[in-house]
Amino acid sequence: xxxYEAILNDAAAHFRELLAQQLQRQxxxxxxxxxxxxxxxxxxxxxxxxxxxxxxxxxxxxRRVLERLLAAELRSGRVELRDIEGLTIENRTAQGKAIPDxxxxxxKACDVLLKGPTETPKGGTLESANVAMRRELxxxxxxxxxxxxxxxxxxxxxxxxxxxxxxxxxxxxxVPGMLSMDFKVTTDAGTRRxxxxxxxxxxxxxxxxxxxxxxANIMKKTDGMFTRICHEVAADYPEITAEDWYIxxxxxxxxxxxxxxxxxxxxLPNLYGDIITDEAAQIQGGVGTAGSANTGSQYAMxxxxxxxxxxxxxxxxxxxxNPASILKAAELLLRHIAMADKADQLAAAxxxxxxxxxRVVMTGHRDGASCVQFxxxxxxxx
Numbered sequence: 466x467x468x469y470e471a472i473l474n475d476a477a478a479h480f481r482e483l484l485a486q487q488l489q490r491q492x493x494x495x496x497x498x499x500x501x502x503x504x505x506x507x508x509x510x511x512x513x514x515x516x517x518x519x520x521x522x523x524x525x526x527x528r529r530v531l532e533r534l535l536a537a538e539l540r541s542g543r544v545e546l547r548d549i550e551g552l553t554i555e556n557r558t559a560q561g562k563a564i565p566d567x568x569x570x571x572x573k574a575c576d577v578l579l580k581g582p583t584e585t586p587k588g589g590t591l592e593s594a595n596v597a598m599r600r601e602l603x604x605x606x607x608x609x610x611x612x613x614x615x616x617x618x619x620x621x622x623x624x625x626x627x628x629x630x631x632x633x634x635x636x637x638x639x640v641p642g643m644l645s646m647d648f649k650v651t652t653d654a655g656t657r658r659x660x661x662x663x664x665x666x667x668x669x670x671x672x673x674x675x676x677x678x679x680x681a682n683i684m685k686k687t688d689g690m691f692t693r694i695c696h697e698v699a700a701d702y703p704e705i706t707a708e709d710w711y712i713x714x715x716x717x718x719x720x721x722x723x724x725x726x727x728x729x730x731x732x733l734p735n736l737y738g739d740i741i742t743d744e745a746a747q748i749q750g751g752v753g754t755a756g757s758a759n760t761g762s763q764y765a766m767x768x769x770x771x772x773x774x775x776x777x778x779x780x781x782x783x784x785x786x787n788p789a790s791i792l793k794a795a796e797l798l799l800r801h802i803a804m805a806d807k808a809d810q811l812a813a814a815x816x817x818x819x820x821x822x823x824r825v826v827m828t829g830h831r832d833g834a835s836c837v838q839f840x841x842x843x844x845x846x847x
Contacts (some may be wrong), residue, residue: 511545530840675707678715691734719744735770787829
């Protein structure tokens with residue numbers, strides 16, 4: 466018979482530790498740090514993290530594009546491209562850490578990061594590298610733009626990046642043969658800063674509507690708090706309408722042509738944002754077409770949205786991986802470091818190569834162009 470008293474004591478001690486850590490984190494967020502002003506920085510270090518699977522293949526090509534666009538800045542020393550090795554599934558598994566200590570030190574010596582996909586094993590205790598990165602660098606805002614002009618779609622998603630189920634999802638409790646329990650956290654400071662980021666963006670870009678997407682009717686404490694604080698923040702933006710939506714209804718709204726064009730900016734807790742932005746990317750043309758920005762006050766990470774594509778690698782077709790997502794991420798990175806003119810140049814060339822001219826077409830397989838061939842074509846247009 467199970468020793469319930471021992472199980473409860475162990476669980477109570479574990480939960481006490483988690484709660485103490487989150488209270489300390491809330492205090493640190495309240496203190497905050499001023500954001501970097503990249504327009505005034507004399508030296509900007511861009512870290513390049515290849516990752517796993519097709520990651521090294523698409524990162525090699527993304528580096529070629531950045532070298533072309535930033536040629537003058539690289540020569541002058543204002544910008545440095547720094548390769549970061551060791552964030553691979555093999556090294557992470559061997560060291561038993563989501564981000565090995567030496568790799569994390571190298572990452573923290575950079576200002577911004579361009580990251581390829583990394584593998585997260587199913588089961589076990591090894592945490593996602595992305596989740597660990599967001600926590601270690603306090604990358605609280607995951608920002609994903611989705612644009613399909615012919616459908617009237619111009620969406621920007623602000624996903625809270627450091628809380629929710631993902632923050633504590635690998636630190637739950639398991640009673641073998643009986644039950645498993647995970648935890649979800651929402652903090653006041655964490656919610657206020659993501660809400661402010663969404664409403665600031667809306668105001669700066671002439672948007673008039675922000676959708677607050679939760680499941681507050683079921684998750685009454687965490688999602689209820691998220692909704693309440695978002696409305697408190699919204700009170701400082703009287704020209705912007707804040708609307709409550711449940712996540713299940715919003716997933717249906719995005720595929721409803723009668724209503725989806727009314728939405729502009731979304732602010733969501735972590736898990737819901739992860740799911741719905743993949744749906745939105747699919748409407749745009751697939752997750753392989755979307756880039757993702759993860760920003761904080763001191764660091765920012767820009768990444769391909771898709772995974773490591775193990776089937777492509779297994780089939781010997783890794784060289785045919787589409788670099789569109791990592792190149793979109795590179796565009797977002799350039800905007801973040803106050804080089805909008807170079808970002809516009811890349812965006813225009815991508816539109817020409819993928820929509821207007823389409824002289825070189827990728828299929829993701831041998832019947833289409835390779836990653837190298839597509840980037841050769843793109844470089845002709847830059």
